[in-house]
Amino acid sequence: MSNPWPTSETILRADGIHKSFHKGSEVPVLRGVDLQVARGEFLAIVGSSGSGKTTLLHILGTLDRPDQGEVHWRGERLDNQSTSARERFRNKSCGFVFQFYHLLPELNTLENVLVPRMIELGPMSYWRQKKKLVQRATELLDRVGLSHRLTHRPAELSGGEMQRTAIARALLSEPEILLADEPTGNLDAETGQSIFGLLSELREEARLTLVLVTHDVSLAQRADRTCRLAQGVLVTSHTEFRPRATIFAG
Numbered sequence: 001m002s003n004p005w006p007t008s009e010t011i012l013r014a015d016g017i018h019k020s021f022h023k024g025s026e027v028p029v030l031r032g033v034d035l036q037v038a039r040g041e042f043l044a045i046v047g048s049s050g051s052g053k054t055t056l057l058h059i060l061g062t063l064d065r066p067d068q069g070e071v072h073w074r075g076e077r078l079d080n081q082s083t084s085a086r087e088r089f090r091n092k093s094c095g096f097v098f099q100f101y102h103l104l105p106e107l108n109t110l111e112n113v114l115v116p117r118m119i120e121l122g123p124m125s126y127w128r129q130k131k132k133l134v135q136r137a138t139e140l141l142d143r144v145g146l147s148h149r150l151t152h153r154p155a156e157l158s159g160g161e162m163q164r165t166a167i168a169r170a171l172l173s174e175p176e177i178l179l180a181d182e183p184t185g186n187l188d189a190e191t192g193q194s195i196f197g198l199l200s201e202l203r204e205e206a207r208l209t210l211v212l213v214t215h216d217v218s219l220a221q222r223a224d225r226t227c228r229l230a231q232g233v234l235v236t237s238h239t240e241f242r243p244r245a246t247i248f249a250g
Contacts, residue, residue: 009038009039010036010037010038010039011037011038011039011073011074011176011177011209012036012037012060012071012072012073012177012209012211013035013036013037013071013072014033014034014035014036014056014059014060014069014070014071014072015034015069015070015071015072016032016033016034016068016069016070017030017032017033017034017035017056017059017066017068017069017071018030018031018032018033018066018067018068018069019052019055019059019064019066019067019232020067028232029052029055029232030052030055030056030059030066030232031231031232031233032069032233033052033056033069033229033232033233033234034234035056035060035227035234037060037177037209037211038209039176039209040207040208040209041209041210041224041225042200042203042209042210042212042223042224042225043209043210043211043212043223043224043225043226043227044212044213044214044219044220044222044223044225044226044227045057045211045212045213045214045226045227045228045229046213046214046215046217046220046226046227046228046229047215047228047229047230048215048230049215051229051230051231051232052229052232053181053213053229054181054182054213056213056229057179057181057211057213059071059079060179060211061090061094061096061179062078062079062081062086062089062090062094063090063096065079066079073089073093091116091120091173092173092175093175093176093177094175094176094177094178094179095170095171095173095175095177095178095179096170096178096179096180096181097163097166097167097170097178097179097180097181097183097199098166098181098182098183099181099182099183099185099186100186101154101162101163101165101166101186102166103154103162103165103166104154105153105154105155106153107153108150108151108152108153109141109146109149109150109151109152109153109154109157109161109165110134110137110138110141110150110151112154112165112169113137113140113141113165113168113169113172114133114134114137114172115169116169116172116173117129117133117172117173133172136172137168137172138150140168140171140172141164141165141168143168143202144164144165144167144168144198144202145164146161146164146165146168149161149165158191159186159187159188159191160187160191160194160195163183163184163186163187163195164195164198166183167183167195167198167199167202171202171206174206175208176208176209177208177209177210177211178199178203178208178209178210178211179211180199180210180211180212180213181213182213182214182215183195183196183199183212183214184196184214184216184219185214185215185216192216192219196219196222199212200222
């Protein structure tokens, strides 16, 4: 028996993040955000529409760069690295789940889970590892309750099933951190609760760090810690994260 998160080590840190967009005039979105995420933490970021939640998540995951400020992963600065280095971070260490799934309509469920690794590895390397990757993807789809939907395309799936496919895809590379942007926002309340429960279970099983952007305060209250963004500023942070003595057999 062991504690999966023995320390409150900071693995992801944002310092002084500023970001503006230009739509005829400059529109400030983030105005000096500082944020630390501890290993194993479940952090929820809440705020009204336009408060900068998604922009902050994209910067944390290197999908976008700040105008000012720095992002560090395990003590190493990320935001100023090359495109290929940031892609490696996203391929190996960081998984994404989005509100609108981003599944490819011409591919079936299994193929959608596999496609990021196909792109990352290239044809020859993917072919050599295909058996192992297909087995891993099939196991993940079974875990999210989609073993009976492997050959179905997105148009044949419900919203909840598409989101479960997207979650399996995000976990294929066994990331250390999962960034989820309104993963229940496009679903009805019951399905949203089911998806949230699944994310929580998978986080425990895989010992993931989870950063969740949501407008649903009731979901955010179930996180270890909640931060609120208002007009681009981090105005509150509730409940100091402390590693839990969750016990895993073996």
